Amino acid sequence: MTTQFFSTRELSEICAVGETTVKRWSNMGLIKHHKTVGGHRKFKLEDVLEFISKNNIEVPPAQLERLKLEKNYAEHLDIGSEILLVRGDVEGLAQKLTELLLAFRKNEVEALLSKAVEQGMSFATLFDRIIAPAMYHVGELWAAKKLGISEEHIITNILIESVLAVKAHYEKGLLNASRHSTWNNVGINVNLTMNGVAHSKAKKTDDVMPVALPASKPAAVVCTCPESEYHELGLLGVSLVCQSLGMNVSYVGAAVPFKDLEHVVDEIKPTVVCMSVTIAKVSPTTYRRFEMFRKFLKKRGVRLILGGQFIGERKSRPFEADFRARSLEELEQYLRENFEVLYQPRNGRALKN
Numbered sequence: 001m002t003t004q005f006f007s008t009r010e011l012s013e014i015c016a017v018g019e020t021t022v023k024r025w026s027n028m029g030l031i032k033h034h035k036t037v038g039g040h041r042k043f044k045l046e047d048v049l050e051f052i053s054k055n056n057i058e059v060p061p062a063q064l065e066r067l068k069l070e071k072n073y074a075e076h077l078d079i080g081s082e083i084l085l086v087r088g089d090v091e092g093l094a095q096k097l098t099e100l101l102l103a104f105r106k107n108e109v110e111a112l113l114s115k116a117v118e119q120g121m122s123f124a125t126l127f128d129r130i131i132a133p134a135m136y137h138v139g140e141l142w143a144a145k146k147l148g149i150s151e152e153h154i155i156t157n158i159l160i161e162s163v164l165a166v167k168a169h170y171e172k173g174l175l176n177a178s179r180h181s182t183w184n185n186v187g188i189n190v191n192l193t194m195n196g197v198a199h200s201k202a203k204k205t206d207d208v209m210p211v212a213l214p215a216s217k218p219a220a221v222v223c224t225c226p227e228s229e230y231h232e233l234g235l236l237g238v239s240l241v242c243q244s245l246g247m248n249v250s251y252v253g254a255a256v257p258f259k260d261l262e263h264v265v266d267e268i269k270p271t272v273v274c275m276s277v278t279i280a281k282v283s284p285t286t287y288r289r290f291e292m293f294r295k296f297l298k299k300r301g302v303r304l305i306l307g308g309q310f311i312g313e314r315k316s317r318p319f320e321a322d323f324r325a326r327s328l329e330e331l332e333q334y335l336r337e338n339f340e341v342l343y344q345p346r347n348g349r350a351l352k353n
């Protein structure tokens with residue numbers, strides 16, 4: 001449990017009034033305040049909530065959602081997690097996430113992931129350096145029979161639900177990174193609608209550098225796993241990376257037969273298909289169908305991007321693609337270099353490894 005404070009400016013934004021009104025409220029004793037050493041007023045989250053409900057202050061719905069999120073952080077993030085987040089200690093955060101997952105602490109998992117994105121961590125970094133290591137550890141425990149199948153399923157579901165909750169906060173524009181510290185490979189500050197169409201509401205911050213906004217429609221991306229591939233978390237990460245770059249994402253999901261994928265491609269006419277493959281061994285039939293699908297995409301000029309944990313390890317007959325990568329940071333870099341995206345990051349603070 002941590003304590004959240006707001007500045008006079010933040011409180012004025014929440015209540016949609018001027019800063020002088022906030023100062024007047026606090027001078028009149030309507031809302032408690034604390035003073036920093038420098039003499040600035042700070043308002044405690046609990047006091048803000050009490051003040052709003054006692055005085056029937058009308059708070060815009062978006063600000064109310066933001067307060068709920070802050071309340072959630074205050075209730076579910078401990079001081080240790082806050083310190084790891086402020087320090088940008090990704091290894092520590094991965095370890096923390098593992099502990100929370102093993103204890104089935106869903107609320108805390110959601111708060112940790114959400115706050116990381118709010119502090120400006122990119123989805124690529126979140127998945128590559130925090131979520132993936134935590135889940136690989138879970139996989140090792142499962143392989144060593146220290147964790148049962150049902151426990152592993154609960155953990156995966158907790159993570160998927162939490163990632164989807166973070167995605168929802170992000171789409172509502174609640175995770176505004178510009179208020180917070182800088183991480184490297186981050187700083188995408190766009191507000192997205194459900195279908196991924198970006199509004200150019202994003203503010204300029206020190207750690208992002210705007211490039212030409214796409215004059216045409218954003219590139220359409222189909223995200224999928226091939227038939228009989230049920231590992232889906234990496235694909236969720238792929239879709240969030242694409243979405244955060246302003247691409248129009250169609251999330252088809254796991255275990256999709258290639259024939260059905262062909263229909264999807266004909267319907268959506270994407271620029272790119274991103275495919276996530278985990279299982280190292282595939283049957284010759286699946287391999288043959290994959291090859292046919294690859295040729296189908298080539299004919300239509302659709303780029304195929306392939307990735308996943310073991311793609312580098314298939315020595316015989318590796319799946320071919322226009323671009324192959326094992327991490328989302330590589331994917332993000334490739335997309336930035338090859339497509340018109342909304343923002344380019346500047347060099348930010350180095351992550352602690």
Ligand code: B12
Pocket residue numbers: 127128129131132135136137138139140142143152153156228229230231232233234235237238274275276277278279280281305306307308309310324325326327328330331
């Ligand atoms: C959760 C899990 C499951 C869940 C998946 C549920 C779900 N909805 O996703 C369930 C229970 C279904 C499952 C089933 C099985 N699993 Co499993 N599973 C795992 C586990 C523990 C975590 C996977 C995960 O979520 N990782 C987290 C994500 C974020 O990591 P990621 O997928 O690697 O993605 C990252 C990168 O690879 C990359 N990336 C991923 N996709 C893409 C795509 C692109 C385009 C790019 C650029 C990058 C990229 O970016 C991501 C972020 O860094 C792993 C352990 C492990 N080491 O991964 C085992 C693991 C993958 N499973 C394994 C096995 C053996 C199985 C089963 C065969 C078990 C069985 N006997 O039934 C089945 C197979 C099911 C199938 N046909 O798909 C083995 C695979 C071994 C191998 N070499 O093939 C592992 C490694 C466990 C182990 N230690 O042995 N599993």
